[in-house]
Amino acid sequence: MTKGHSTPDTGPGWTDLFQSLSIPFALLQCQTNHNIKLLRSNKAFQQLFNLQVTSKSEGLKQLPADFINQLQLLFQTQTPVLWCLATDSCRHFKMHLEQPVPSDPFCQLLVMQDVSEQENALLLQKKQNTELQKRLTDIEQLKNRISEQAIRDPLTNLFNRRFLNEFMERELALARRNQKPLAVVMLDLDHFKQLNDQFGHQTGDTVIEMVAKHLLRQSRRTDILFRYGGEEFLVILPNTTSSQARHLAENWRVHVEQAQVFAKHQPVNITLSAGVACYPEHGTTAFNLIQAADEALYQAKAAGRNQVVMC
Secondary structure (H helix, E strand, C coil), X not given: CXXXXXXXXXXXXXXXXXXXXXXXXXXXXXXXXXXEEEEEECHHHHHHHCCCCCCCXXXXXXXXXXXXXXXXXXXXXXXXXXXXXXXXXXEEEEEEXXXXXXXXXXXXXXXXXXXXXXXXXXXXHHHHHHHHHHHHHXXXXXXXXXXXXXXXXXXXXXXXXXXXXXXXXXXXXXXXXXXXXXXXXXXXXXXXXXXHHHHCHHHHHHHHHHHHHHHHHCCCCCCEEEECCCCEXXXXXXXXXXXXXXXXXXXXXXXXXHCCEEECCEEECCCEEEEEEEECCCCCCHHHHHHHHHHHHHHHHHCCCCCEEEC
């Protein structure tokens, strides 16, 4: 485009062509002290920076600092760079250097190609991708919450009975593979029907919620608690012997018995009974273990309630 003329600023027709182009151009010179000198610029360049041309040789003081930084980087790397002119709508320019005079490597022609449309489209696409990713994340979190709600009892936030078999099969498989014990405790509130009849279902729900909190508070991190039925709870105790399971169940029983519950401004005594069964001595399948714990619970009820019975 500019080759073939003896000098870039005196060749015939060069100045007219240089000034008439809509693309911003500037003739630069890299001095021995690495400073960059602006020799000439066309109208498009001057209008872009609102330059007031007072002489043939112009400095760079009137140009933005971030533009000068990119310009210095361009001279160092000789690799095209992007620069954004911050206005109401950011204008993006791809800047590269050409050498109009092969014999003068210090004289460089800066070409500024307006790539605003492409860059703004790319930025818009990135923004849309970010928003889409956020929506997908929100949807995934919502799915997880819905999934969690599906396996949780809304009153106690314990696991519900729907997923008991899945948990039991998983823990039994681990116990078999690692040759470790596993215990199941079935718990039931004593005389709960009488409590509901006397004080109402709202009080009954309060008691169930309170008992669930006590069970959670006194449980280990590895214990898995379920609301098995109306006033029944079931706890899976991985890697737990029969004596350890009995001790844990007794601890739950004592804490529930000592809890203070008031209904219609009067104290209500709450107790629970518990049955304990262990793998492998009391059963090797989920069904057998739960059935054994339920039978032990029945024995605790028959023996007077408010006690723990081992199968």
